[in-house]
Amino acid sequence: MPEGHTIHRLARDLRRDLVDTELEASSPQGRFASGAKSLDGQVLTATEAAGKHLFLHAGPNLTLYIHLGLIGKFRRFEASTNRGDAVRLRFEREDFAWSLTGPHTCRLIEPPEVEEIIARLGPDPLRRRSSPDQFIDKAAKSNKAIGALLLDQNVIAGIGNVYRSELLFLAGIHPATPAKNLDGGVVRKIWDTTVELLRLGVRLDRIVTVTRADANGTKPGRLGPDNRLYAYKRTGEPCRRCDTPIATAPIAGRSIWWCPRCQPAR
Numbered sequence: 001m002p003e004g005h006t007i008h009r010l011a012r013d014l015r016r017d018l019v020d021t022e023l024e025a026s027s028p029q030g031r032f033a034s035g036a037k038s039l040d041g042q043v044l045t046a047t048e049a050a051g052k053h054l055f056l057h058a059g060p061n062l063t064l065y066i067h068l069g070l071i072g073k074f075r076r077f078e079a080s081t082n083r084g085d086a087v088r089l090r091f092e093r094e095d096f097a098w099s100l101t102g103p104h105t106c107r108l109i110e111p112p113e114v115e116e117i118i119a120r121l122g123p124d125p126l127r128r129r130s131s132p133d134q135f136i137d138k139a140a141k142s143n144k145a146i147g148a149l150l151l152d153q154n155v156i157a158g159i160g161n162v163y164r165s166e167l168l169f170l171a172g173i174h175p176a177t178p179a180k181n182l183d184g185g186v187v188r189k190i191w192d193t194t195v196e197l198l199r200l201g202v203r204l205d206r207i208v209t210v211t212r213a214d215a216n217g218t219k220p221g222r223l224g225p226d227n228r229l230y231a232y233k234r235t236g237e238p239c240r241r242c243d244t245p246i247a248t249a250p251i252a253g254r255s256i257w258w259c260p261r262c263q264p265a266r
């Protein structure tokens with residue numbers, strides 16, 4: 001599932017490509033035909049990401065709301081390679097096109113609903129001026145495991161299954177630790193690391209968490225696919241710091257990975 005960095009990167013790339021232009025919108029698949037018709041010919045005025053939610057503001061009062069869900073993709077293609085009837089929404093330009101396939105949500109909404117969606121979310125570490133206070137307060141009161149809490153979009157917005165494993169590895173915290181047992185300073189540190197990692201994810205357009213120090217001096221942008229993460233999907237492989245085999249178990253209904261030695265239960 002795309003995590004927050006993907007959505008913020010999309011907002012940035014769509015802004016670069018399409019803001020201040022007249023949209024040429026269509027729905028080759030037909031399932032968003034009337035929405036595409038409303039957008040067609042309108043000027044895209046702004047793009048906005050909040051957690052895993054993407055908003056495209058067009059014309060005087062239109063907002064397209066997209067949530068990619070588990071399998072959705074919003075990709076830029078050379079115009080000539082951009083065919084196919086699975087495309088829910090396409091924005092056509094002369095040399096390229098943006099194609100949306102398999103989204104969980106793709107619909108036009110009114111401004112009050114944009115505000116409602118954003119208000120329901122916990123703070124998004126990638127949004128300007130967002131403060132961790134609400135996240136720290138909720139963590140201090142929660143009996144939930146920190147590994148579960150990090151996936152709760154109403155507590156902190158944008159973290160998915162990859163980042164939650166990696167953040168807890170870097171914090172040295174066992175994922176089953178009840179959130180309220182963690183010191184406020186530790187939770188703030190998790191926030192700071194999230195800001196740093198998500199920003200790097202937006203810049204590189206992929207998730208890389210292994211630091212240069214742990215990669216024999218190789219920069220994050222140059223790490224190959226097998227060397228970018230500490231814990232996620234590395235069951236039984238040696239920890240990059242202590243060689244202990246990485247463990248896994250379900251938390252909040254999904255697998256999480258950790259190093260039993262670097263992240264002892266407490």
Ligand SMILES: [Zn+2]
Nearest residue numbers: 239242259262
């Ligand atoms: Zn370890």
